[in-house]
Amino acid sequence: MHRSSAGPRDIQRHPWPVRITHWLMAVAILAMIGSGWRIYDASPIFPFRFPDGVTLGGDGETALAWHNDPGVASAIAWHFAAMWVLAASYVLFLLWGTLSGHFWRDFLPVGPRAFWRDFTAALRFRLPHRLGHYNAVQKVFYWGALLAVAVMILSGLAIWKPVQTYPLELAFGGFQGARLVHFLMMTAIVLFLVVHVTLVVLVPKTFVAMVIGRASERSHESELEDAR
Amino acid sequence: MKLDRRRVLGKTLSLGALTLLTGCDITDNDAVQRVLAGFSAWNDRVQAALFSGTRLAPTFPDHLAVKAFRYNAWYGPERAPRLDPADYRLTLAGLIADRRPWTIEQLYALPQVSQVTRHVCVEGWSMIGKWTGTPLRVFLERIGADTSARYVGFECADGYYEGIDMPTALHPQTIMAFRLSDEILPTKYGYPFKIRIPTKLGFKNPKFVTTVYVTNQQPRGFWTDRGYNWFSGI
Numbered sequence: 529m530h531r532s533s534a535g536p537r538d539i540q541r542h543p544w545p546v547r548i549t550h551w552l553m554a555v556a557i558l559a560m561i562g563s564g565w566r567i568y569d570a571s572p573i574f575p576f577r578f579p580d581g582v583t584l585g586g587d588g589e590t591a592l593a594w595h596n597d598p599g600v601a602s603a604i605a606w607h608f609a610a611m612w613v614l615a616a617s618y619v620l621f622l623l624w625g626t627l628s629g630h631f632w633r634d635f636l637p638v639g640p641r642a643f644w645r646d647f648t649a650a651l652r653f654r655l656p657h658r659l660g661h662y663n664a665v666q667k668v669f670y671w672g673a674l675l676a677v678a679v680m681i682l683s684g685l686a687i688w689k690p691v692q693t694y695p696l697e698l699a700f701g702g703f704q705g706a707r708l709v710h711f712l713m714m715t716a717i718v719l720f721l722v723v724h725v726t727l728v729v730l731v732p733k734t735f736v737a738m739v740i741g742r743a744s745e746r747s748h749e750s751e752l753e754d755a756r
Numbered sequence: 757m758k759l760d761r762r763r764v765l766g767k768t769l770s771l772g773a774l775t776l777l778t779g780c781d782i783t784d785n786d787a788v789q790r791v792l793a794g795f796s797a798w799n800d801r802v803q804a805a806l807f808s809g810t811r812l813a814p815t816f817p818d819h820l821a822v823k824a825f826r827y828n829a830w831y832g833p834e835r836a837p838r839l840d841p842a843d844y845r846l847t848l849a850g851l852i853a854d855r856r857p858w859t860i861e862q863l864y865a866l867p868q869v870s871q872v873t874r875h876v877c878v879e880g881w882s883m884i885g886k887w888t889g890t891p892l893r894v895f896l897e898r899i900g901a902d903t904s905a906r907y908v909g910f911e912c913a914d915g916y917y918e919g920i921d922m923p924t925a926l927h928p929q930t931i932m933a934f935r936l937s938d939e940i941l942p943t944k945y946g947y948p949f950k951i952r953i954p955t956k957l958g959f960k961n962p963k964f965v966t967t968v969y970v971t972n973q974q975p976r977g978f979w980t981d982r983g984y985n986w987f988s989g990i
Contacts, residue, residue, distance in 0.1 A: 571880035586783030594982065596830060600879065601983030602783045602792070608985065609795035690876060691813045691955050691990045692806050703874070703882050 539744040540659040540737040545624040547738055552617035557677075557717065559584060559610035564714060566603035573704075573711055611684065618677055638667040657731050659745055669720060676716045683710040796985050803987040809923050813954035813990075816872045821886035823937050825945065828877065828958065829914070833944040837913040837964055844948055850909070850969035853900025860948045864934055866890040866898070871929055873954035875961070876990050878979075887952045888935035893926045901970045909975030910951060913964035919975025920953065920960060921987065929954050932965075957988040 542550070562584030569577045580588050584606050585599030595601040625631040642664035649655040650665055657663075662670075686697040686706040700706035728735050737743035782788050827833050845857035870888040896903055903926060909919040924930060933952035934941055941947045946963025953961050959979045969975075980986045 567880065571877070584783060590784050596982050599783075601979070602789075604878065604985065605792035605796055605983060606783070608799050609792055612795065612798075689806065689990060690874075692808065692811065694814050703876065707880060 536747050537744040538659040538661065538747045540734060541742050542737050544741065547741060549617045549621035550738055552613055553621065556610045556614035556617065559606055560614060561714060561718065563603040563606035566599050567607060570600045573707060615681060634662050635667045635670050638664050643668050659733060659743060673717065673720045676713045680710065680713045683713065799985055800987040803989045804921060807923055807989050809927055813873050813929055816884050818872055818886060820884045821872045821937060822883050825885050825936060826883055827944055836944045838943055839913055839947060839964065847967040848899055849967060850971045851902035851905045852970050863949065867894060869931065873929065875958050877958040878984065886937050887931065887933040888938065889931040889933040889949060889952065891928060892930045892932055892951065895932060896925065905970045906972045907975055909969045909971055910962045910965050911967035912962050913966050916962055916978045918960060918962040918977045924953060924955060927955055955989055957990055960988050
């Protein structure tokens with residue numbers, strides 16, 4: 529993001545390519561998580577199922593009457609529709625982030641010491657949020673989320689096409705290995721979303737910036753001066 | 757801005773309440789179903805383009821083949837149709853030159869190959885088995901089927917019906933499986949034969965086949981009619 533050099537306000541700007549791809553990815557990821565949970569329920573890997581109410585695949589009774597199944601047909605239809613939206617918006621976001629310099633400018637540099645410093649500060653609620661400035665924890669989280677989605681797409685491809693992309697399946701330790709990786713990456717993404725959305729609720733102006741493209745608040749420096 | 761523990765707790769709780777309120781599901785809406793069907797048709801085209809007639813499904817050593825293969829149908833194994841070998845006839849229809857029906861003896865006398873391949877269910881489970889039978893391609897050529905047609909369809913004694921694209925029908929690993937684990941296909945697994953297609957999901961492998969037909973109209977499928985993707989290649 530562009531920073532105001534010496535102004536009294538911190539400014540967060542999100543150009544339209546970021547906003548459009550962000551919201552497309554958000555909708556697609558939510559649809560894929562909800563439908564993925566319903567598909568998981570048809571053949572669980574672990575000794576638990578997701579309640580129908582938190583999944584995407586329609587009403588159980590309706591599905592039984594229409595599809596003679598517990599909602600897997602609709603869930604798969606959702607999953608294999610949303611995957612195109614996710615793949616397309618993810619690739620566009622990567623292209624834009626790389627070519628515009630957004631990734632290099634805002635998500636780098638980041639090192640383990642800076643991460644540890646900001647991480648421990650955040651746990652003690654001592655890490656101030658400044659609009660338009662990314663702390664080391666945020667940087668690591670965004671890289672992690674980008675990586676998790678990439679592994680999600682690759683393991684998903686291995687599950688969707690285990691014959692046509694067999695070498696990919698082998699890289700994940702077989703078909704069931706790919707399912708396990710797909711599940712674990714889903715878990716990572718859900719944890720990211722919980723933290724991400726919680727922080728947005730705590731700093732609502734970041735939501736404003738992601739919708740209309742710009743938000744500002746009194747700069748962190750001037751708040752510190754007032755406190756003295 | 758400053759974050760304190762009380763604010764974090766309060767906001768997190770209201771966030772949790774918000775997610776509970778969004779429990780409504782738009783899946784059963786007609787317009788949504790139409791959009792999903794549109795994506796499914798697009799996926800049929802993508803999968804047909806990805807499919808290679810020469811790329812083989814992975815095969816495995818014999819000892820990995822599961823003997824007690826998982827039974828799977830929408831009815832229990834006790835309701836599986838028992839076909840009398842003396843009365844059974846395989847009916848041929850559609851774009852086929854020689855449409856004389858086939859007896860089980862005639863079918864079982866065809867040249868056969870074995871494969872140890874993996875059955876992948878749309879639900880997510882998978883199982884390796886050993887199947888033996890005649891490549892569908894050999895049979896289609898024997899009966900003078902028009903292999904330039906687009907589809908091959910199947911009708912089954914249990915009320916099931918399926919259909920596949922011609923490239924998949926001609927794939928070397930698509931077989932009429934007469935045996936499972938070297939035994940004549942037991943009743944509950946689809947006696948007298950099932951169509952075994954290791955490049956498709958399990959539900960595209962019909963059992964108890966009583967009719968084979970060749971057509972240019974895309975055949976309907978039992979599960980496809982219930983919302984599953986038609987091509988369902990893997």
